[in-house]
Amino acid sequence: MLFQLNFHSGLPVYRQIADQVRAAAASGALRTGEPLPGIRPLAEQLRVNRNTIAKAYADLEAQGVIETLPGKGCFLKAGNSLLKKSARHDLLTQEIDEAIVAAHHLQVGKEDFLALVKERFAAFQQTRKAHAEANE
Amino acid sequence: MLFQLNFHSGLPVYRQIADQVRAAAASGALRTGEPLPGIRPLAEQLRVNRNTIAKAYADLEAQGVIETLPGKGCFLKAGNSLLKKSARHDLLTQEIDEAIVAAHHLQVGKEDFLALVKERFAAFQQTRKAHAEANE
Amino acid sequence: MLFQLNFHSGLPVYRQIADQVRAAAASGALRTGEPLPGIRPLAEQLRVNRNTIAKAYADLEAQGVIETLPGKGCFLKAGNSLLKKSARHDLLTQEIDEAIVAAHHLQVGKEDFLALVKERFAAFQQTRKAHAEANE
């Protein structure tokens, strides 16, 4: 697993890490049951404090993305969201709204926007398929 | 100018505001010489402290994006390169990809996702329209 | 709000704090919208590090129990669990099973156990009622 941190983006480091784990899980690059990098080695590799990684992993566990077995390590859980449908809807709506406002500010019209969404979704599914085949 | 803040994104509010101004300038949605919203009304509208808006504007001025004329307001400076359509698509792609990862993580399928995107886009246009009429 | 910590119980301090907030919220001693004690003052009062309180509050926010407005403070949210019914059922089952095993080890029979459960539930409702009346 490969991480790319940007210390000047304003986004907290622990969130960048958690987001990248989530993206890897979503794209299929990380498969359910697979172990995540250990906290201490990863902290050294990213030149970040151990607690920062620990916080990222703790958040992911609180959200049901990973399972952590003390003494063993952290592992990707099967994708069952623990949240109510309404809570999921709200979270997703927020992400979508941000993209829409970005489109507005960048003066990208509705048709172009929707086309781009479809294109990215297809690309995403392609990536998942590729990962699945690579692991056969 | 329309702003969308996310208080739980981890991105500092003042950076969210500055980023959105920059995006609008990059696309030409905000033109050279045009005034930005006043600090006080904007602070009220976004339910945010005036210092926060002031900091966002101060940063933009430090970067040469806007010009502050004391007593008059803030205005977009000349020389903001308009980004090409492809560059704008790249910025948008980031936002869209985040929404797609969230959708996967929240176990929302393609059809539901696209439907939600369309619904939110329509809601957004509704808001814009109402806003525009209120300013006639 | 009054806290009672036991540093030798083995239960992490941040969980003792979070549990007591949850109990206060459930019993009605803390009402929705009310502010929790500030992190720094509480840390001093309990002679505990600031980060420990912060972790307790962060967990409570992640679980949707409280809302934290940076710069303002932490406030009790209306009691809407964000979890799916199945997840709620599992969590509750675990608590109940622990009580049942305790009853078994303490050789308390089924009838006595159920009677005690009913008695405690009534006492709990009584406490809520008393708190509600005290706040009229």
Added chain:
Amino acid sequence: MLFQLNFHSGLPVYRQIADQVRAAAASGALRTGEPLPGIRPLAEQLRVNRNTIAKAYADLEAQGVIETLPGKGCFLKAGNSLLKKSARHDLLTQEIDEAIVAAHHLQVGKEDFLALVKERFAAFQQTRKAHAEANE
């Protein structure tokens, strides 16, 4: 002897085990001179490392609750005061109150809660019965 572990309670596993042995001794469920489960089989049954069980037993021996006869096993020592019914109810009350607070927090009503308690108690008795028959 039946054990129930909760790996997410924050209470160290070795303390959960020791606590349950103490509770059984306090109620007379475990009698003076009776043997405790062997370390190795118990470790397997609870899916826990042998060191963890060993630590629980070592603590109990240090407190004079049990006696370890190397090569033979661990046995309950004499002199463990049996608690009165009222004292046992107090211990149980703590566990029950925690479950009630959880129920309130998870928005489970009185009727549902009591039904779940009864259901779990029946399931527990079923497990006990199966266990007893397996040991005939």
Added chain:
DNA sequence: GTGGTCTAGACCACA
């Protein structure tokens, strides 16, 4: 003043 992030480093529980 509030809460949030990050660091450095100690000690504990568990395998």
Added chain:
DNA sequence: GTGGTCTAGACCACG
């Protein structure tokens, strides 16, 4: 070796 808890103290964002 793993992850978890706690401390002490610095700096940031926000009101």
